[in-house]
Amino acid sequence: MTRELSYVGKPIPRADAIDKVTGSASYTHDLCLPGMLHTALVLSPHASARIVAIDSQNAEALPGVRAVLTGRGLCYQLGLYMQDKCILARDVVRYQGEAVVAIAADTLDIAKAACQLVEVQYDLLPTVLDPREAMDASAHLVHPDLHTYEHMEGVFFPKAHTNIAHHQKIRKGSFDQAFEGADSTLTASFYNPPVQHVPMETHVSVAQALPGKRMEIWTSSQSPYTVRHLMSVCFDLPHAHVRVHVPYVGGGFGGKAGLGLEPLAYVLSRAAGGRPVKVAATREQEFNTLPSRQGLHSTIEIGASRDGKIVALKSTYVWDAGAYADYGVNIGRAAAYSGAGPYSIDNCWIDSFVVYTNKIFGTAYRGFGHLEILWGIERAMDLMARRLGMDPAEFRRRNLLKDGDTTITGEAFTSGHGNPLQCLESVAEAIDWGTPSEPSVDSYKVRGKGLAMLHKAPAMPTYTSCAVVIKLDEDGGGDILVSGVDYGQGTYTVLRQIAAEELRIPIEKIHITWECDTAFSPYDWQTVASRFAYMGGNAVIQAAADCLEQIRSVASQALNVAPEDLDFEDGVVFPKSDPTRGIPYSKLTLGYTFANGNSIGGPIIGHGRFIAKGLTHLDPETGQGLPAQYWTYGAHAVEIEVDTQTGEIEILNIVTALDAGKVLNPKLCIGQVVGGVVQGLGSALWEGFVFDAKGRFLNAGFVDYKIPTAKDIPRHMQQILLENPQPGGPYGARGVAEHPMISVPSAIGNALYDALGIEFNTLPLNYERILTRIKEKVEPS
Amino acid sequence: MHTIRFTVNGHVEQATVPATMTLLDLLRDRLALTGTKEGCGIGECGACTVLLNGNPITSCLMLAVEADGSDIETIEGEAIGGELSVLQQAFIDEGATQCGFCTPGMIMSARGLLNRIPDPSHEEIIEAIAGNLCRCTGYEAIISAIQLAAARLSQDIGSRDAQEGRAR
Numbered sequence: 001m002t003r004e005l006s007y008v009g010k011p012i013p014r015a016d017a018i019d020k021v022t023g024s025a026s027y028t029h030d031l032c033l034p035g036m037l038h039t040a041l042v043l044s045p046h047a048s049a050r051i052v053a054i055d056s057q058n059a060e061a062l063p064g065v066r067a068v069l070t071g072r073g074l075c076y077q078l079g080l081y082m083q084d085k086c087i088l089a090r091d092v093v094r095y096q097g098e099a100v101v102a103i104a105a106d107t108l109d110i111a112k113a114a115c116q117l118v119e120v121q122y123d124l125l126p127t128v129l130d131p132r133e134a135m136d137a138s139a140h141l142v143h144p145d146l147h148t149y150e151h152m153e154g155v156f157f158p159k160a161h162t163n164i165a166h167h168q169k170i171r172k173g174s175f176d177q178a179f180e181g182a183d184s185t186l187t188a189s190f191y192n193p194p195v196q197h198v199p200m201e202t203h204v205s206v207a208q209a210l211p212g213k214r215m216e217i218w219t220s221s222q223s224p225y226t227v228r229h230l231m232s233v234c235f236d237l238p239h240a241h242v243r244v245h246v247p248y249v250g251g252g253f254g255g256k257a258g259l260g261l262e263p264l265a266y267v268l269s270r271a272a273g274g275r276p277v278k279v280a281a282t283r284e285q286e287f288n289t290l291p292s293r294q295g296l297h298s299t300i301e302i303g304a305s306r307d308g309k310i311v312a313l314k315s316t317y318v319w320d321a322g323a324y325a326d327y328g329v330n331i332g333r334a335a336a337y338s339g340a341g342p343y344s345i346d347n348c349w350i351d352s353f354v355v356y357t358n359k360i361f362g363t364a365y366r367g368f369g370h371l372e373i374l375w376g377i378e379r380a381m382d383l384m385a386r387r388l389g390m391d392p393a394e395f396r397r398r399n400l401l402k403d404g405d406t407t408i409t410g411e412a413f414t415s416g417h418g419n420p421l422q423c424l425e426s427v428a429e430a431i432d433w434g435t436p437s438e439p440s441v442d443s444y445k446v447r448g449k450g451l452a453m454l455h456k457a458p459a460m461p462t463y464t465s466c467a468v469v470i471k472l473d474e475d476g477g478g479d480i481l482v483s484g485v486d487y488g489q490g491t492y493t494v495l496r497q498i499a500a501e502e503l504r505i506p507i508e509k510i511h512i513t514w515e516c517d518t519a520f521s522p523y524d525w526q527t528v529a530s531r532f533a534y535m536g537g538n539a540v541i542q543a544a545a546d547c548l549e550q551i552r553s554v555a556s557q558a559l560n561v562a563p564e565d566l567d568f569e570d571g572v573v574f575p576k577s578d579p580t581r582g583i584p585y586s587k588l589t590l591g592y593t594f595a596n597g598n599s600i601g602g603p604i605i606g607h608g609r610f611i612a613k614g615l616t617h618l619d620p621e622t623g624q625g626l627p628a629q630y631w632t633y634g635a636h637a638v639e640i641e642v643d644t645q646t647g648e649i650e651i652l653n654i655v656t657a658l659d660a661g662k663v664l665n666p667k668l669c670i671g672q673v674v675g676g677v678v679q680g681l682g683s684a685l686w687e688g689f690v691f692d693a694k695g696r697f698l699n700a701g702f703v704d705y706k707i708p709t710a711k712d713i714p715r716h717m718q719q720i721l722l723e724n725p726q727p728g729g730p731y732g733a734r735g736v737a738e739h740p741m742i743s744v745p746s747a748i749g750n751a752l753y754d755a756l757g758i759e760f761n762t763l764p765l766n767y768e769r770i771l772t773r774i775k776e777k778v779e780p781s
Numbered sequence: 782m783h784t785i786r787f788t789v790n791g792h793v794e795q796a797t798v799p800a801t802m803t804l805l806d807l808l809r810d811r812l813a814l815t816g817t818k819e820g821c822g823i824g825e826c827g828a829c830t831v832l833l834n835g836n837p838i839t840s841c842l843m844l845a846v847e848a849d850g851s852d853i854e855t856i857e858g859e860a861i862g863g864e865l866s867v868l869q870q871a872f873i874d875e876g877a878t879q880c881g882f883c884t885p886g887m888i889m890s891a892r893g894l895l896n897r898i899p900d901p902s903h904e905e906i907i908e909a910i911a912g913n914l915c916r917c918t919g920y921e922a923i924i925s926a927i928q929l930a931a932a933r934l935s936q937d938i939g940s941r942d943a944q945e946g947r948a949r
Contacts, residue, residue, distance in 0.1 A: 013876070014878065016881065017881075019881070020878045020884045021859075021860075021865065021881075021884055021888060022816070022857070022860050023814075023815070023856030024816065024857075029819070030809075030815035197916075198914075198916050199882075199916060200818070200880065200914065200915070200916055200917075201818070201820070201880070201882045248880075248881065250881070250882030251879075251880040251916050283820065283823070283825075283826075487880050488879030488881065488917045489879070490879070667876045671876045671922060674918065674921050675879060675917045675918050678918075678919030679916065701821075701823070701825075702823070702914070703825060707914060707916065708919075710906075710910045710911050710913070710915075710920040710923070711907055717921065
């Protein structure tokens with residue numbers, strides 16, 4: 001008999017909302033410790049230069065200055081996947097905006113004034129800005145010592161004495177032969193510029209070096225345990241000597257995964273005699289000092305049969321890693337194993353190169369490379385469909401993965417993966433696909449429709465794990481301890497729902513503290529990859545079961561009933577045969593006391609854990625293996641209106657379908673979809689870094705870099721959440737938080753062709769680009 | 782240094798500040814009202830929005846000395862005696878907050894709007910929050926929350942907000 005769910009699947013409001021609407025939610029941004037120092041940075045004005053000399057004497061002499069650091073004394077190499085980064089630039093600068101000197105002082109004003117007194121002498125070096133040119137044998141090497149860098153062995157393959165930090169290959173079937181034999185072929189190239197995450201809270205860390213080789217860190221991070229681990233390894237301290245607190249976090253979107261400003265805050269504190277030091281990025285530094293999303297040049301080659309079956313697909317991805325590629329290498333890897341889209345391709349060849357350049361470096365950003373690769377793939381699918389004279393939806397229908405197919409890495413696709421075809425059909429129906437748009441009321445505006453598929457799996461190490469502890473309280477409630485971070489996704493609320501469901505107690509009695517503290521919260525790898533609800537949810541189910549077993553054991557003795565004859569409901573354990581003899585949990589959570597005073601049991605603390613199952617490294621030559629714990633599929637369909645006088649696009653309607661497996665909380669899930677779609681609009685229509693010929697970043701701030709505002713949202717947004725359950729997922733759920741952003745640009749690009757008859761292969765689709773192309777079409781030069 | 786007097790959330794305050802100090806720093810660093818956030822420091826993101834004599838302003842662009850003699854409201858004054866305002870409750874009910882960093886500024890902009898226009902149109906709501914950036918929500922739930930608050934306030938003239946005279 002299936003028990004009716006009380007909390008899972010219900011629109012439970014966020015538990016953190018009350019702190020956030022009252023201003024009492026405390027972020028690292030708000031933290032002020034006694035004696036805390038503030039930090040300002042001297043940034044490199046050059047994209048590539050040797051540091052000849054740094055004169056900081058005058059800065060050091062300024063009253064109130066407590067520490068002045070340069071890269072010279074900081075001989076550390078940092079990184080999670082690829083240890084290629086210094087704390088401050090050492091000997092050379094590799095991008096404009098790189099931090100060269102850091103000064104901690106009593107006040108921020110003093111620190112800034114001191115920075116003005118520092119003189120840095122540079123000798124300019126050659127600059128390499130285009131990653132395709134950076135692959136040339138003669139190109140300037142951004143990292144001449146790449147061959148000496150430590151990295152995750154067997155997973156990443158840096159090429160010595162080149163700018164290639166990683167090359168991931170996928171080889172399946174025989175591409176060349178199939179491509180040559182195809183009835184119709186297509187080759188097309190696409191470009192995504194680097195963009196910024198733009199969390200509303202910029203990166204900020206506070207660190208204090210403590211006596212006895214210990215440190216304490218408060219940081220706006222997605223990764224408390226990864227920060228702890230990397231700090232411990234970097235500074236050669238026992239893990240338990242590094243205590244990391246993560247209070248409320250003001251947005252992350254991947255940009256706060258791994259290490260950020262923590263090492264710098266720590267070395268400054270050490271240099272300042274152990275005073276706590278805050279390093280808070282300005283908004284400008286958030287753009288031009290801290291990492292971005294990588295740029296991507298992609299070339300897609302497709303061979304298809306006359307009847308619309310793809311027989312061969314080749315993708316070449318050249319990632320613009322920028323100056324460092326710690327995370328970039330893993331994005332390059334994920335892009336390869338996802339690199340053919342959600343399609344069944346027998347003959348596939350993918351090369352994904354992660355290439356150093358002298359630009360701001362890249363990192364994880366919501367979707368982890370998939371928005372970028374699917375910009376190319378999903379535009380190419382439309383191009384190929386037209387070449388075949390076939391409807392783009394029908395062409396996709398004939399190629400989508402279905403039960404019995406294998407993915408490009410050799411994974412068997414089953415119905416447990418979800419249903420990409422149902423996603424496609426859902427959005428096509430909702431947008432009335434096949435029926436042309438109604439003409440605009442304005443004669444100078446034209447309309448069009450487009451659609452695009454999306455897919456993504458969590459990109460994570462094969463051993464990714466997490467743990468959950470549930471402590472039961474005197475009142476029969478429970479506290480969940482986790483160190484995955486809820487920086488807005490709503491995962492903590494979902495974990496509370498699952499705990500309440502499993503423990504059979506009212507949700508009001510389940511609590512999660514909005515501060516992770518590695519001293520008390522159990523291990524979690526890091527909060528990325530849309531994996532927290534899946535892995536944390538499974539760990540909560542196990543921890544709750546552990547609690548119930550402990551309750552069962554004590555209650556069985558208290559009631560003199562066999563353990564298997566007990567059941568649980570509404571915070572009470574009772575004999576199945578006589579529910580009236582129940583004992584409330586509150587009489588058991590600390591131990592049970594008999595009438596004569598004898599006591600049994602003791603405080604109940606449950607433990608649950610989860611580790612990724614069955615994942616393998618990918619074969620270095622063919623990419624075959626199992627990279628994904630689960631896949632999430634989806635689709636968008638859009639209807640747009642283009643102003644041919646200005647190039648402005650208005651989104652009339654965007655429909656998104658995602659196969660969530662099980663919607664754990666519809667309100668929060670729709671919140672993720674709407675937020676993701678609008679963030680995707682930013683990538684589609686406005687966002688992109690602009691550099692000059694010398695590698696100087698020209699739009700590093702909100703004045704020149706526009707993100708979507710309330711004025712820019714679509715007229716209509718519709719969300720369709722499908723529930724084809726994920727085997728092994730908590731209640732059948734799979735991750736969905738990153739996915740809504742992916743393929744938003746692709747669908748809009750496809751709709752633009754429908755509206756204008758012009759192919760756009762470069763993002764963003766801003767007014768200037770569109771208007772220029774419209775004018776070219778009207779008056780060919 | 783300049784000595785200024787003003788009220789914040791109804792309390793009379795006096796402070797001696799340098800001419801260069803912003804109102805935002807005065808609120809956050811001197812008065813420990815950290816509910817007001819700094820998102821950019823140049824008046825582009827709206828996270829630092831507070832009400833000055835009832836009107837929303839970006840406090841990072843105003844010098845503290847300019848606030849002399851004025852009446853300032855911050856997010857900390859929105860709930861009274863631990864009781865949420867109708868606007869705050871609407872933000873919770875509509876799921877209008879995710880990371881929450883823009884929320885205080887967003888609520889203050891909405892409060893300024895409802896002070897001026899108790900029954901704002903969709904366009905007026907969008908106009909009122911167009912200067913408040915949110916990277917998480919996609920704005921839709923925020924717009925709905927403001928609509929919901931306006932509707933609840935108009936239906937319930939006996940509400941606490943109305944009694945406080947806050948949705949004139």
